[in-house]
Ligand SMILES: NC(=O)c1ccc[n+]([C@@H]2O[C@H](COP(=O)([O-])OP(=O)(O)OC[C@H]3O[C@@H](n4cnc5c(N)ncnc54)[C@H](O)[C@@H]3O)[C@@H](O)[C@H]2O)c1
């Protein structure tokens with residue numbers, strides 16, 4: 001892998017490889033763009049099969065965070081960190097060593113909880129650095145608010161595609177019943193949708209099926225279901241040639257990051273199949289919005305009202321994509337770039 005070429009192509013500013021021999025920590029912190037402010041991005045712990053896979057994940061996710069912040073009108077940059085480890089290799093020493101690396105960045109990178117980190121783990125990191133947001137004690141954890149954003153995004157898509165944002169009676173399939181997925185199912189149940197759910201964890205499927213009268217579906221069957229909306233809330237790269245070719249849904253609206261395996265190829269494939277795709281970093285920005293509000297003095301009402309902007313942003317993007325003929329993904333990238341340039345110019349005017 002050509003490191004400088006790869007990182008420069010996607011516009012990354014800085015990538016840090018963190019080694020701590022004593023605790024065995026191996027982490028990568030990717031700062032994609034800090035033109036508008038410190039780079040924000042949660043930390044994921046994952047037993048990557050190779051270092052290249054870890055770096056690739058950090059690079060893709062950090063770039064997504066820049067676009068997520070820009071589309072949500074958050075004056076911050078984008079970053080992401082990955083710790084290469086199995087969950088059972090997590091120790092207090094390892095997390096604290098990681099915290100010291102964050103602290104040394106002196107506020108250039110602000111992080112928090114992502115996959116395989118618990119609130120207790122974040123507390124360990126927090127012992128060594130103040131640059132942590134999204135804890136239970138502060139804004140209360142991002143997942144419930146992410147789910148609200150996804151629900152609003154789904155409503156915007158239904159409005160655009162079906163003429164009404166009332167979801168009642170629509171068939172919705174949710175893939176992944178984790179922190180976000182379960183909150184989303186609760187909202188969807190309240191909105192009287194016909195719910196189909198899948199997860200690789202059978203206990204979660206049984207719980208959600210029982211709570212909300214949802215129909216349980218085998219993980220591999222979720223793509224071909226005859227539903228109106230597909231909500232991917234598990235892992236990335238699930239929108240690929242094999243899965244898209246099975247799809248009957250008219251709308252894709254879910255929380256997972258990096259849903260498109262190949263942004264261009266699979267973005268276009270969705271358009272060709274007349275499937276309205278809600279760009280992941282636009283619809284799943286609720287969590288980022290919520291933790292960002294900690295930095296400006298957290299008030300729940302203000303944070304939720306900010307999350308409501310996801311609805312209008314998506315409607316704007318759907319229109320832009322339709323009138324220009326570009327994919328919704330491309331339209332959202334353009335919107336992000338435009339907002340970053342505008343905000344940068346405004347900052348230059350203020351400092352001149
Ligand atoms: N938590 C947030 O606030 C937030 C914000 C933005 C984006 N996201 C993204 O949303 C997704 C879900 O986040 P989360 O916090 O709920 O994670 P989570 O780890 O709590 O839940 C993920 C769920 O997906 C299931 N899963 C894994 N592989 C699967 C498969 N092949 N088929 C079906 N289910 C599978 C897991 O068993 C788990 O229940 C992730 O991609 C995450 O990056 C989360």
Ligand SMILES: N[C@@H](Cc1c[nH]c2ccccc12)C(=O)O
Nearest residue numbers: 040041042111112134142287288
């Ligand atoms: N992980 C979330 C947002 C998030 C949660 N906690 C954080 C802490 C810092 C920065 C971002 C976050 C996302 O992908 O959007």
